[in-house]
Amino acid sequence: MGLKKKVFASKAEQQNYYKIIRTWGKKFKVYHNIPFLNIFTIDDVILTEQDKNNLKKTSIDYIICNNFEEPILCIEFDGFCEGVNKNLEYKPSRQIGDWKDDWRKKIIELKLKVADHSNFPFFVVSSKEFSDLDENIPLTIIDGIIGSLASSNLARERFYQYMKDPNIFEFNENEIQLHENIKNTIPPKNPTTWYTFFLSAMEASEDPIRKQTYEMQTGIDFSCIAEFHIHKNLSFEEMLTHPIYAKDKNYFKDCFPNGLVKGTVVMYILKNNKCYATNIGIHDFQSQDFSKYDMESKIAHLITVNKIIKTNH
Incomplete structure (x- = not known):
């Protein structure tokens, strides 16, 4: 018999919990490591007996609930293989040695299947999704x-x-x-x-x-804002010869000397003709109530506004 000193399985899991609390603790109730079947019922889901037994033994890392204790979102943190979900498929980003974790893939995809059956938002995320956007943007x-x-x-x-x-x-x-x-x-x-x-x-x-973007935009004297999506990675040379970007070649040359990555670009051109821009690409979870481009857009706007403020103050 023994007693563990902490309820968290790892330091990263603990830090991520407190990052959620940092932003949402006053608005939502955030729970950690709750048994999976405390949240979902599986009576009407087509599962094998082994699947049902496996779900009885597993839990969910973070559950966001409203003030009536009703769950509104589940988050599974995969710090071990830094995996994410793409719709109902689990995508690990690294393999630990020569070991292939078939159990991890099976149980995570089983959770995704049950959540999808209930039309409930369930995200499998890596450390990247918990990283602060900037040293002075704790989001x-x-x-x-x-x-x-x-x-x-x-x-x-x-x-x-x-x-x-x-x-x-x-x-x-x-x-x-x-x-x-x-x-x-x-x-x-x-x-x-x-x-x-x-x-x-x-x-x-x-x-x-x-x-925060709206608050930080106050007082910025810009002449225009441009936003567009990049559907594939572009080298610096490809970017400068591409007909869409050629007309604003100088802006792109200054802002993206290494080319562009697949994702979203947001550009703020100030009235003094200085240009500040952000190119960001994030993972497409293809989960319920999630839009990759909307997420990229709002993050790129905030990061760009932050660049303007940091440069001019």
Whole structure:
């Protein structure tokens, strides 16, 4: 018999837990290492008896719940093989020696299958997703994932409340701009168009990456913002001869001397004609309520604004 000194399996697992708490501890309840079957039922999932027995023995690293203790997101941290999920498939990024971890792949994909059956967001992430975006930006890709989910959940809830009876719907203090947008817009033929207004408003108040970007943008005197997606890696030479980028060759030459990686580019051109840009590519989880390009976009905007502030202050 013995007693372990900590409830966490590793220092990284502990640090990641506190990173989630750092941003979300006051808004959500965050639990660690909860038995898998405390969250999911498997009665109506087609599984073998061995699969069911395996699920009885496994747990989930981090569970995000609302204030009613209802789970809204599960996160599985794979610090051992630095793996991630792509839809329902587990993708390890490294192999430990000559050992191939078939059990890890099998149990993780089993968890993904059950979560998908319940239409529930379940992410398998590596250390990269828990890394701070910058030394003075204590936010992570995980914060972006949780923020996007929180925003979309609240937007749907508020939108449905509004559509029940717009005449008695009450806008709160975080929805002042939303109220103005709706008042000043001709009602669309498809009422769901209003949903985009609700989502933008919820992102501004609920998503810490969007919120910090808007706050840091204040006072930046820029003439234009450009954003586009790169569908393949481009060397420096390819970038400079590509017809899309040739017209802004000088900007790209200064900002991306090593070429571009597949992902998203955000450029801020200030009124003094200086250009600041970020090119970022993140993993496409293909999970529920996740958009690779939306995530890249909001992170790239924040990093670019941060570059402007650091350079000019």
